[in-house]
Amino acid sequence: MSGLAPRTRRALGRELTRLSQASVTESLTYRAQRPEPSLDTSRIGFTGAPGAGKSTLISRLAKYRLAACRDQGGVAILGIDPTSPLSGGSILGDRIRMDAIANEPDLYIRSLASRSSNDGLADNVLDLLEAVEGYGFSEVLLETVGVGQAEHAIRHSVDTLVMVLQPNAGDAVQAMKSGILELADIYVINKADLPGAKKSASEIRGIVQRSQPQGAWHPPVIEVSQAEEKGLMALDSAVTEHLAWQSDHRNAGETLRRRRHYHVQSLIVRRVSELLDHHPQLLDAPTLPEAYADILRTLALDSRQ
Ligand SMILES: Nc1nc2c(ncn2[C@@H]2O[C@H](COP(=O)(O)OP(=O)(O)OP(=O)(O)O)[C@@H](O)[C@H]2O)c(=O)[nH]1
Ligand SMILES: [Mg+2]
Numbered sequence: 001m002s003g004l005a006p007r008t009r010r011a012l013g014r015e016l017t018r019l020s021q022a023s024v025t026e027s028l029t030y031r032a033q034r035p036e037p038s039l040d041t042s043r044i045g046f047t048g049a050p051g052a053g054k055s056t057l058i059s060r061l062a063k064y065r066l067a068a069c070r071d072q073g074g075v076a077i078l079g080i081d082p083t084s085p086l087s088g089g090s091i092l093g094d095r096i097r098m099d100a101i102a103n104e105p106d107l108y109i110r111s112l113a114s115r116s117s118n119d120g121l122a123d124n125v126l127d128l129l130e131a132v133e134g135y136g137f138s139e140v141l142l143e144t145v146g147v148g149q150a151e152h153a154i155r156h157s158v159d160t161l162v163m164v165l166q167p168n169a170g171d172a173v174q175a176m177k178s179g180i181l182e183l184a185d186i187y188v189i190n191k192a193d194l195p196g197a198k199k200s201a202s203e204i205r206g207i208v209q210r211s212q213p214q215g216a217w218h219p220p221v222i223e224v225s226q227a228e229e230k231g232l233m234a235l236d237s238a239v240t241e242h243l244a245w246q247s248d249h250r251n252a253g254e255t256l257r258r259r260r261h262y263h264v265q266s267l268i269v270r271r272v273s274e275l276l277d278h279h280p281q282l283l284d285a286p287t288l289p290e291a292y293a294d295i296l297r298t299l300a301l302d303s304r305q
Pocket of ligand 2: 055143
């Protein structure tokens with residue numbers, strides 16, 4: 001593909017808008033119209049605290065990824081932006097529109113708001129990823145704000161996970177506590193122009209290297225700053241290397257099965273929360289086990305319709 005035709009871009013745009021607002025039942029209906037997912041598109045996730053510089057990093061890395069994917073389907077960027085702009089970060093799409101790559105024909109960019117207030121993911125991010133892939137891109141770069149449980153769904157749904165950290169933000173300690181440090185394949189100490197970057201990088205290196213078993217991928221820790229092309233090139237190579245390592249070491253059937261596990265799980269969690277929004281009285285049963293049983297019964301009836 002040399003660039004997505006304008007009409008195709010519009011169709012994809014509409015599909016993403018529809019999916020981002022879809023109920024679980026609607027998501028499943030759309031899904032039934034698409035082919036089963038494959039591993040043809042590489043998924044690269046970027047996660048990290050609000051304001052860590054993820055959007056800036058992605059917009060700059062995209063140029064390198066595009067060069068590598070030229071004539072092979074292009075690159076799509078999907079940004080899940082927090083609904084509340086408290087972080088000082090900017091909307092990914094806006095940032096990229098200011099950038100040199102904005103008019104690249106092989107690049108597709110879309111920002112979507114995260115709907116639930118308590119996690120940084122759009123509720124249906126896994127559906128959105130699959131929809132984008134249906135358009136034949138060779139890579140998807142996904143930005144999410146990393147917090148809590150949702151992180152695990154992303155970990156198991158992307159090929160390469162990049163964790164973006166800031167110097168001296170206490171991120172390393174935080175990440176260690178929440179177990180997130182074991183999740184990523186590549187660590188970026190971003191804003192390396194700020195003081196403390198070297199110290200943070202060696203702290204993270206210490207933690208990451210201790211926790212890696214033999215024969216496993218050794219996650220690199222890369223310092224990047226807006227002013228330094230060097231960091232970006234190193235990151236670009238690390239992503240390429242990890243994607244290659246992944247495809248040599250994984251079992252495709254197992255990977256797709258794990259993705260399905262998290263996808264089904266996220267659909268069920270969403271479905272339960274839709275149900276409780278529409279029928280809050282289900283929580284009024286005298287005891288918790290009864291409320292639980294009522295909810296399961298209602299779900300079972302609902303799936304037979
Ligand atoms: N000093 C410095 N500032 C940076 C660098 N990269 C990004 N920033 C600034 O950090 C702020 C947040 O950048 P974003 O790229 O929007 O961060 P984000 O992680 O995408 O933010 P959210 O999407 O809100 O979570 C902006 O003011 C950027 O200009 C860098 O390398 N050095
Ligand atoms: Mg952002």
